Amino acid sequence: MAWTEHTSSSGRPFFYNPATGASVWERPAGISEARVFSRDTPPTLRxxxxxxxxVRALAGAIVRRCGVDALPRVQAAGADTSLCADGRGGAFCCESNRIFLCASTAWVSCRELAYELSHAYNTCTHVTRCAHGGIQVDDASCGYLSPPDLACSELRAAYWTERCAGRAERDEARCLKWxxxxxxxxxxxxxxHHPAHVRHAVQECTPRGADANLTRGGGDDEQEAVGRPGEATAADAKRV
Structure with a gap:
């Protein structure tokens, strides 16, 4: 099985082989600079x-607050599907509780999986509501978020996946709004009504309290996910 590229908590990239459990700092031979996951080895929750x-923290939060059955199923989506149109990295189908990752998109990594898990967490905790309908995937409707819920969920996902981290507080808030x-x-x-939806998201959806530290401080939710039977833990990989 091919090596996959990830980012450490310090921001340094490293490479993990799910077949052997080995992880290394140096780019293994045969991995191009652009490719993170190949079509044959899409990122997996495990x-x-x-x-x-x-990913650990968000999966743990879903299990802890919504139950094991609320964890979405993760699968690859082909480049020819509407889910991967326009260079998208993936999508969360809230109605069927599935995450589709576009393995053919060069930059897709575990960070994209965390992004989609954020949407799953928002839905299962009823911060956002899944509406029936949307595009059809495998003969089932994907479901969709209304404009206000979409703005809310995207802002929270950007926060938890640290798309805007490392900036001054005011700049981070501006980035999340973007x-x-x-x-x-x-x-x-x-x-x-885009401006009104964004204002609502900033006022009502910016993570606060325990949610503010969900992916930035570890804690009980992360341990819950790591300790689940049948799931890979940090100890399963040879630490770099």
Whole structure:
């Protein structure tokens, strides 16, 4: 099985082989700079829980607060599907509780899985509501988020996956607003209420309290996920 690329908690990239459990700092021979996961070896929840603290924390939060059955099934989506159109990295189908990752998109990694897990967490905790309908995937509707819920979920996902981390507080807030607005423009280009939806997301959806430290401080939720029977743990991989 091929090596996969990840990012350590310090921001340094490293490489993990799910077949052997080995992880190394140096890029193994045969891995191109652009490719993170190949079509034949898409990222999996098991592999990403062993290597990415954000995936562990979000999966743990879902299990702890919504139950094991609320963990989404993760599978690859082909480049020819609408889920992967326009260079997208993946999608969370809230109605069927599945995460699709576009392995053909060069930059897709465990971080994208964490992003989609954020949407699953928001849905299972009823911060956002899944509406029936949307595109059809495997003869089942994917479900969708309304514009206000989409802005809310995207802002929280950007926060938990640290898309805006490392900036001054004011700059981080501006960056999170940009992510919410970008999602609205991409999914609801004709909606005339984008500014109102973004304002609502900032006021009502910015993670606070325990949620603010969900992926930034570890804690009980991360341990819950790591300790689940049948799932890979950090100890399963040879530490770098």
């Amino acid at each position: 592999a990403c829980m062993a290597t990415d603290r954000r 992510h919410a607005a970008w999602a609205l423009r991409a999914c609801y280009p004709s909606d005339e």
